[in-house]
Amino acid sequence: MAPAHYGAVVVWLFVVVAALLVFAIAAGTVGRETFRLGHQPPATILDIDEAVTRVGDALPEETQSRLTYDDVRRLIIAQLDHLEDKGILARHGRDVAVTDGATPDVVLADDDSVAVVLGRAEAEGLEVTDEDVFRVVSALHTYLEDIGAVGPPAAG
Secondary structure, eight states, X not given: OOHHHHHHHHHHHHHHHHHHHHHHHHHHHXXXXXXXHHTSOOOOOOOHHHHHHHHHHHSOHHHHHHOOHHHHHHHHHHHHHHHHHTTSOOXXXXXXXXXXXXXXXXXXXXXXXXXXXXXXXXXTTOOOOHHHHHHXXXXXXXXXXXXXXXXXXXXX
């Protein structure tokens, strides 16, 4: 082979090695992200209007006769604020706190939620009973489970 061809061979060898290196880096990155996304649940978006409708419609007739959809909305927002304070949910544009690559397991007692929401309802001048608040909180938790925003109730 003539010495002039060595330069062309080296250039082609460099191009092939560079292309293989770029492909290997891209394949590794895509594979890593695919694995991460495949093992991470998608974010659930909560639609307040849908939640109000679903929770309001799930309430027993006696509770529906006492609460308006606006009352249900205010109770839901109070509960969502409480869940956000506990690190269970995050509002639009925010993320739930993550430690060690996973969201923390949080157990929330129903009576704690009812007490917080009842206190907020009283502060806002809503006339609701403990039972009304319990039913709204329970129906909201069922709705959040249905859409995949929170896990099931803890056993035990």
